[in-house]
Amino acid sequence: MTFLLVVTGISVAVIAALLLGLRARPDNRLRGLAGVGTFAIPLGAAAVYLAVGSPSFIDPRASLDDGDTVIALLERQVASQPDLPGPLMNLAQALDEAGRPGEAAALWRRAAALGGDAQADALAHAAQSLIMANEGTVTTEATALIAEALAVEPAHLPARFYAGLAELQAGQPADALATWNSLLTDLPPDAEFRPMVESGIREAAARANLPSPLPDATPQLPDDAQIRAMVDGLAARLAENPDDLEGWKRLGRSRRVLNQFDLSHEAYLQAVALAPEDPEALAGAAEALTLGSENPAEPPEEALILFRRVLDVDPDHALALYVVGEAAVRQGDKATARAMLGRLLQRIPPDEPMRQAIAERLEQLDLE
Template sequence: MLSFWVAIAVMTGVAALAVLVPLLRRQEAAAAPDLAVYRDQLSEIERDLKSGLISADEGEAARIEVKRRLLAAADRSGAEGAAKRGRRKRWALVFSGLVFVPMLSIGAYFIIGVPEMPDQPLAARLQAPADHQNFAALVQQVEARLAQNPDDGRGWELLAPVYLRSGRYQDAVKARQNALRLLGATADREADLGEALFAAGADIVTADSRAAFERALTLDPKQPKAHYFLGVAEQQAGNVEAAAARWRALLAASPPDAPWRSVVEQSLVELATATQPQPDKLQSAAPQSASPHPDKPLPGPRVENAARLAEQQAEKQAGELPPEVHLSMIRAMVEVLEQKLKTDTGDVEGWMRLVRSHMVLGDSEKAKTALASARTALAGDADKLKRLDDYAKELGLGG
């Protein structure tokens, strides 16, 4: 008798799959493009620019178009709720016709199931250990707390770099403004607001973002982020010499282990590549020519550079939190960093942060796995491999 019911279950399952698979395929075809695809396209544009396959103007136009599509894809994700309701209606019709499926499911449950096992409500799942939470759930949790307590300036300050790193630029601006209003003006908060306005302005240092950076320097003349982005403003205005001078001065005033050094150095290289065929001229002397098209600003550093600065700021802020919240933020940043490194495998600083984050979390095995992945990804770059290996030795992971 048991074999009979098993045969019935198998046949019913095959029939159910024959009905459900086409529905699943239609939903997959209708799904929004993965945001990672657009970020990969941005990387391809940068590679084409460096190899000379496209001009600077063509590269800038392509970047703007890809970013427009990326933002549009993010906006479309808000429509998922309506799509899910439509799917539920269609699936309800399908399952109502498959009478044998619930019958057999109930029978199997009472044979092999555990009816006395308690359920786990949504609130309990959100309070589960952080290593079982995904990044989206953590963000939703913080947003829920801020909805109940909108005057929690520390919460807005914590959430802002997460928004920026996730591409939610307008939300990042709002969060920075709230933190500034509730916690008071400091050089760092003014610079953070300017950074969010830069990202929301499609990589342009607008009048509002420039004003925020200038306020930051009024409060602290050495504020590094403000100096960096005011250099971006000079670059976009075609003032190449002024931009390079500001960035070189920033590097000269920065300690050797300053986390923003790599961003500034990369921007100097990009500036040299965009304006002169020999980048070493920019390092030895002030450039003799400005933008090849004076009526158009030079393309400035990408939002990715701003996001890297935000990521470093988030790590700094997380260290000021209670231990359990600090660890939750590190785990959230690890998830974001792992996704980023899937497309930007040559980011040695990113690999180093990932290895260090796993060590901070006390998971040396994951740190070793990340280190092995980094060595594989950077196998073709001896300089980056040496930096990685030296850093691993400092963490006690050498060999």
């Protein structure tokens, strides 16, 4: 089925990056600590959700030895703070990343039961985990979770998409057609996710023996090729409209998720040229440069310069504080390391599991 590609790891991740900006985004100063990390930093190594939150960046938890160690730390955090949604959601995401979506789904549901602003997100996450666990099938339980998410937030984009997928798989193509038509009207004309929704609309119309409201599409590409074509299409549009700051940052995120780190770095540098004091653009360029280096555990000097520029314009930027602090540790500059990591510790909410890792790092510095 055409839409099974959205529950595969790389595709979900790229779509997440492409859809950033369609929903309100969290405080960027803590965004680097919001998800599961992407590469190792000394202290070792720690699908991105369809349309919610930020993509994964460098994370202090990545400095713990491996994925099992990360999960163990998060499990301890959940045990000590079982009534806070943040630790539950962090552990659920880590389990999704570790290929354990069935376990993740249960944790997403626990987080959703606690209510709060992220309830609809947690419910849709739980549904997505169940779909992943069932190799793309929208089960009865997943369908119920989607309905719950929509009851909490009727305009929720991922939940509406999966609702259409559930209807299509349930043999209700006319309902899927209506759901996806409605979703399409709420997407900006240049949204990179539109081709996915449009493809679903055509498939639903064909199954319902109804005329498609959309013109015929070009031949369907293989899953990964389709995703890359979407990203390349964004790059082509930016070549014609090079003053689109948000577009360059979106392209940088998408290229990074595709592991095209050199191209991600170039895209972010275009954004930096347009907005030299944009911390997201600066940090994105620095991260892409680091990920593409021979040893991501030790960012190259060019990346460190960019991270320091981030701190010049946003002294509380969590990702930059961590990277510059760890660089100071390697250089033997304990005063700077304590200042950077201490400031970072003050910025991390009490319910975030990485707070413990940073506190332990500071204690280690005091003992050396």
